[in-house]
Amino acid sequence: MPEPGWIDEIFDGVRYGLEGTVVAEEQSAFQRVSIIESKRYGKGLLLDGCWMTAEGQERHYHESLVHPALCGAEAIDRVLVIGGGDGGTARECLRHGSVQELHMVEIDGLVVDWSKQHLPSLGGGCWTDPRFQLSVGDGIAWAAAAADASYNVVIVDGSDPAGPAEGLFNRAFFENCRRILKPGGVFATQSESPEAFRQVHIDTVKLLREVFGYADPMYGWVPMYPSGWWSWTFAATDGARYRQVQADRAAAIAAGCEIWSPRWQRGAFDAIPAFMERALNQ
Known part of the structure; x- marks a missing residue:
């Protein structure tokens, strides 16, 4: 398991991040799909580096x-x-x-x-x-x-x-x-x-x-x-x-x-x- 770190969405000069680890990541036919495990909100989903959802949100x-x-x-x-x-x-x-x-x-x-x-x-x-x-x-x-x-x-x-x-x-x-x-x-x-x-x-x-x-x-x-x-x-x-x-x-x-x-x-x-x-x- 990778060491925990910061996983960020960077948009318009601002970073929106969670501390956690990337547990799965793959480029589909449409976008980069990432699954993360965070300390604060549990497991979450990013598409092309943008936050989509998390268990606690x-x-x-x-x-x-x-x-x-x-x-x-x-x-x-x-x-x-x-x-x-x-x-x-x-x-x-x-x-x-x-x-x-x-x-x-x-x-x-x-x-x-x-x-x-x-x-x-x-x-x-x-x-x-x-x-x-x-x-x-x-x-x-x-x-x-x-x-x-x-x-x-x-x-x-x-x-x-x-x-x-x-x-x-x-x-x-x-x-x-x-x-x-x-x-x-x-x-x-x-x-x-x-x-x-x-x-x-x-x-x-x-x-x-x-x-x-x-x-x-x-x-x-x-x-x-x-x-x-x-x-x-x-x-x-x-x-x-x-x-x-x-x-x-x-x-x-x-x-x-x-x-x-x-x-x-x-x-x-x-x-x-x-x-x-x-x-x-x-």
């Missing part, structure tokens, strides 16, 4: 991405997750008993394989849940080929807008996501840090408002990510339904959540700083 991210969408959509029978190869998003979706089918499309099979092997707690029982269907392939192409109004919820759990995730942040992709969303549906995406990726965040929210009609960012924290301050943006065509929590769905999952609750969600949507509110309203 993942709930900050996955609960925030999933539950506003699944507690706000009119129905949640059919869910599409694009990306999400570590399994955390699928796990949180499948905690909702009303989900009948969940399709996950992950471009990199190595991420799935290594997450199952090294980070089994993230996916939990999702990999063997009969409602779960995994496709290893291009999520952008999947959305383009899917039938109109075929999903109640579409969730994008991608990495930063570079490399294999670059196409997840453009109008053509968002328009397909709107097209395949059923009436009363909700779209959700991680939308970067409003500090470290400020312009990407602003552009993403504005574009989603143009495409869907209604879109709002929600702010929280993932301490291992650049700046620690993160965002998720939710969109719908028939009003800001993602802000309205269906009480029965919330009650069924709340006791198992570490971060998310209806109260936390209300505060997270309202925690928009003045400069960001001005920028989004220009």
